[in-house]
Amino acid sequence: MIPYSTQTIEDDDIDSVNSVLRSPYLTCGPAVSDFEEQTAAYVNASYAVAVNSCTSALHIAMLALGVKSSDRVFVSAISFVASANCARYLGAEVDFIDTDKYTGNLDVNHLEEMLIEAEKQNRLPKVVVAVHLSGRPVDLEKIYALKLKYGFYLIEDAAHALGAVYKGHKIGDCFYSDITVFSFHPVKIITTAEGGMCLTNNEDLYRKMRLFSSHGIEKDSMYMTDQSRPNYYYEMQYLGFNYRMSDVHAALGISQLSKVDDFLARRREFAKDWEELLSADKNLTLPVADTENSISSWHLYQVGIPFGKRDYVYNTLRHRGICVQVHYLPIYKHPYYQSIKNYPTLPGAEYFFERTLSLPLYPKLKRLDLQMCAATLLGLIDEKKI
Ligand SMILES: Cc1ncc(COP(=O)(O)O)c(C=O)c1O
Structure with missing residues (x-):
């Protein structure tokens, strides 16, 4: 896994x-x-x-x-x-x-x-x-x-x-x-x-x-x-x-x-790898890149999957041993929050939630595994039936 x-x-x-x-x-x-x-x-x-x-x-x-x-x-x-x-x-x-x-x-x-x-x-x-x-x-x-x-x-x-x-x-x-x-x-x-x-x-x-x-x-x-x-x-x-x-x-x-800068550097390298491997597929929305004014710690590599396909991609990747995750359900949608107030639906949050998937990204990830995950994801996005 x-x-x-x-x-x-x-x-x-x-x-x-x-x-x-x-x-x-x-x-x-x-x-x-x-x-x-x-x-x-x-x-x-x-x-x-x-x-x-x-x-x-x-x-x-x-x-x-x-x-x-x-x-x-x-x-x-x-x-x-x-x-x-x-x-x-x-x-x-x-x-x-x-x-x-x-x-x-x-x-x-x-x-x-x-x-x-x-x-x-x-x-x-x-x-x-x-x-x-x-x-x-x-x-x-x-x-x-x-x-x-x-x-x-x-x-x-x-x-x-x-x-x-x-x-x-x-x-x-x-x-x-x-x-x-x-x-x-x-x-x-x-x-x-x-x-x-x-x-x-x-x-x-x-x-x-x-x-x-x-x-x-x-x-x-x-x-x-x-x-x-x-x-x-x-x-x-x-x-x-x-x-x-x-x-x-x-x-x-x-x-x-004492090793945090090394961890961060490895996360940044893998984020670049993801970008290189996925950027050709225009169906995917990639995270915004770092700029001089905004440097991410790259805790998560979150991509936008075409509407309606995210859950299929999530389930299939997991089935194939790639433990992607969804971060997060808008907080107001949780039953506890629904029970305390009639919260309005927020369009930006709903859009983000419906499409987003967090792909593997951590310092000891192997480049070969990342490449394999990217190929599997691209294959799924290409599939006609989804
Ligand atoms: C954005 C955010 N805030 C707070 C927390 C709570 O952190 P902890 O698990 O250390 O209590 C988390 C945990 O995932 C988080 O993602």
Whole structure:
């Protein structure tokens, strides 16, 4: 079976994990803070909080921004459900932003229309969640202009986008946003098995996210309400969670991060290979290419299949051992979201969903396998009966 993505684990990763397993600290030790510091330095952000998943990262980001049940949150319609669920955990009303029909990234014009309407109703969103789908950066400059005009907080859901670059800014530097989150699930750019991280340049948000990730407990006497107590004393200042990353996971993250540029380079090479092999077939819509202003991390290689043929191609490729995937059903189509509100159908998101297929792309993919997958796909697109 050829997966659409999988982890790259090498001997140095195993050695890194082993060294923590032999050390005094399996959790709350130095590996977590090292991983945080190194990731923050890599993306050029001031602060990082490592947690046990990107879903947890999104939740504490919402908590730190003070999202409550009376608030509205706007979310890109094409994403994994976690991008929206984090707002629902706090009871906030979620509305979905339509996406570009070719990239699946949020459509800034639709966001602006939603904001104009929300302002008329005096119901502006507290937060906008922008997803860098497949690792392709959204147009942060335009979203930032709307953020300044309408006063919302911006979370970049960069679960796919570690290593992506927008107008010279590494995604994660939070130049345009309040908080960026990464995922370290095995299919992502680097992995800690399960894991995630929040990045920010705002010290107050950083301190809150740190507390929310660990029961809401403050141990630093400088920030305690009662500063006169001895060392054992700590205060629970918020209702937080145990979302901490362990040192075992962080050790894997550290060794993975040391290789991230190599992983990204291999993904880019394979994306070029896909483009070369598929571009002759005009029935396929290929992902937009990198430019100086927008460099993808190439988490996914998503192609548009002619209308009505996507499911046949999906089933047949899988039957032949090529585990392509569909990313994603528009979030509002899930039964849970259908049950809470009568959401409008969004044409860009529907178009993207109906046609898109994610093809195999990961650092240890073999070029011969990629060529075989391309030939199989092209053969299916050529078939008269579909
Ligand atoms: C866009 C996006 N956001 C958030 C998540 C949640 O990440 P995690 O599995 O680390 O909780 C995912 C996971 O696939 C994702 O694709």
